[in-house]
Amino acid sequence: MNRVLHLLALALLALALTACMPSRKDIRSARADARALQDTATTCGLPDRCAQESALYALGEFAMAQSQPDAPRHEVTLLESGEDALLARINLIRAARFRLDVQSFIYAQDDSGFLVLSELLAAARRGVRVRVLLDQLYSVDDVELVAALASAHVNFELRLFNPTFGKARTGPFEFAAGILCCFTRFNQRMHNKLLLADGVIGITGGRNYQDRYFDWDPAFNYRDRDILVAGPAAGQMQESFSRFWRHPRAVPAAALHDVRRRLSALERGHALDPDTLIATAQAHGRVAAMSRAASDPSVIAERLLARTRSVGEVEFLSDLPNKTLERNDPSERDLSLELLALFEGAQDRIVLQTPYLVFSRTARRSLRALHEREHPPRIIVSTNSLASTDAFPVYALSHKYKRRYLREYGLHIYEYKPFPGSAPLDWQDALIDLPPGAPVRRSLGERATESRRAIGSGAQGSRGSARGGRVPLSREGVRMGMHAKSIVIDDRIGLVGTHNFDPRSDRLNTESVVIVHDPAFAAELAEEVLADTAPENAWVIAPRPKPVVLSGLNYSLGKAFEALPLFDIWPFRYATSWEMKPGCAPVPRDDPKFSECYQPVGDFPEVQVPLKSIYTRILTAFGAGLAPIL
Known part of the structure; x- marks a missing residue:
């Protein structure tokens, strides 16, 4: 009898996990409600969205122009230093003209995370379409901040991958329940990391968005590595990101239950202010120093361009978002x-x-x-x-x-x-x-x-x-x-x-x-x-x-x-x-x-x-x- 009750409890938990996911109708309604709160004004009316001039970004344009279908040309840079990796990201965000796509497994609410968020919001406000896709379990779990980002600007959209019980924040009970009822689904995480500017130049590798990945933690830092790739392989990056972005498990933040409740409490025209929530990042001198360096052509040349090399064939390979669901599908890589x-x-x-x-x-x-x-x-x-x-x-x-x-x-x-x-x-x-x-x-x-x-x-x-x-x-x-x-x-x-x-x-x-x-x-x-x-x-x-x-x-x-x-x-x-x-x-x-x-x-x-x-x-x-x- 006890065994039957145990199995029944697990079945109910599994049903709850599935049932708690927002439906397509819920998502459409939540996105419409969020749009009513979002700012629609832009700070720039120029065709290039007032993008910063960047020799780093120009590598993508150059490699694309030099490439032929049977003779690809790429510019690649190994990013060994954590601060070099952050420097390259900020520079490319400022240089983007049309679209920025960001994908990460971990996104922490610390100096580096807030700095990148503020730069992404600034890009959205000058007219760049910004899409951020984060794995839900180990990323931003402050419901107030997620709600602020969901309602920040019409050009900025945040989605969370595989959210537990359809929420932005996973508490201890939900964590345990997810393991008990749906072990494989709960453990299938989006470990991909990517920053892609205009589909011509991107960064990927081991680093998440957290101070310890950028040499900023006072007690423990990672020896990590990223690679910057400019050229046709960026198209493969774009295709991979789009597949994850369109997948049913990539749920718009506005549709998550705890976020929607917070947004529903707001009056029309009274959206949360994400800038206030991330302003603490500006209190540290290293943030200001990094911000200045990211717009300094001499720093970019010395720290990044000097290590760039021209190569031919480059491939970007990625698992599909339904990896554990359709492992026998012959179309899956x-x-x-x-x-x-x-x-x-x-x-x-x-x-x-x-x-x-x-x-x-x-x-x-x-x-x-x-x-x-x-x-x-x-x-x-x-x-x-x-x-x-x-x-x-x-x-x-x-x-x-x-x-x-x-x-x-x-x-x-x-x-x-x-x-x-x-x-x-x-x-x-x-x-x-x-x-x-x-x-x-x-x-x-x-x-x-x-x-x-x-x-x-x-x-x-x-x-x-x-x-x-x-x-x-x-x-x-x-x-x-x-x-x-x-x-x-x-x-x-x-x-x-x-x-x-x-x-x-x-x-x-x-x-x-x-x-x-x-x-x-x-x-x-x-x-x-x-x-x-x-x-x-x-x-x-x-x-x-x-x-x-x-x-x-x-x-x-x-x-x-x-x-x-x-x-x-x-x-x-x-x-x-x-x-x-x-x-x-x-x-x-x-x-x-x-x-x-x-x-x-x-x-x-x-x-x-x-x-x-x-x-x-x-x-x-x-x-x-x-x-x-x-």
């Missing part, structure tokens, strides 16, 4: 299979960067097949350490399978340090601290020391109890975590995108990627990734020194426990972290001189948690069955 085909075509070397080293069953088969070739390609992996990750449960699974990764797949794994010796530099530091032509990487050691005085309790958060999936560390500083997603195949093909190369990206999230078929670009991308594997930036994962006795028994027992989905409690793991000794040069783990030049530093260096506690939490609390959703 499965991005994961496209990536796997490129992976399997490698002959000499694969350089992979991913924050989460957990592979799907299909990927595991592919890796094993590559390693079993007579002449297997060398696979170099840059990923997070426990000290740098903000996703502790995911690291638990990667730690569980280190033996398999090294022995059966032949991976060369480098785990990112939380305080890397060098990292991409933001533009302000470059202009203030470095002479012209200086490298775009600098030591974070001194910056961590300075930050303890500058940010006070913010840095202390790096040592305290775990926050946001991060474990406490043994020292203070501005912690960094890996978030970039890139692949280089045989130094001839470079990929930058949103796909984490993990089961969740394979099965649940929608993803996108830019593929550049150009050896020079591939070499540049490989250089960036390999810099993150340098001894000052990463620990090498290699087999631990063999015990004096019973080494074979230890290996066999460890392998047996590894096969268990739960209760993998064998304490003597196959692999550990190694640090290069002073005076040595970097060598791979299979080099005969490796043990002479490197020393083991424990499984979880820099982490301030007792070893026994770590083993208990990592190896017993999480099982292999969780891999598809973590």
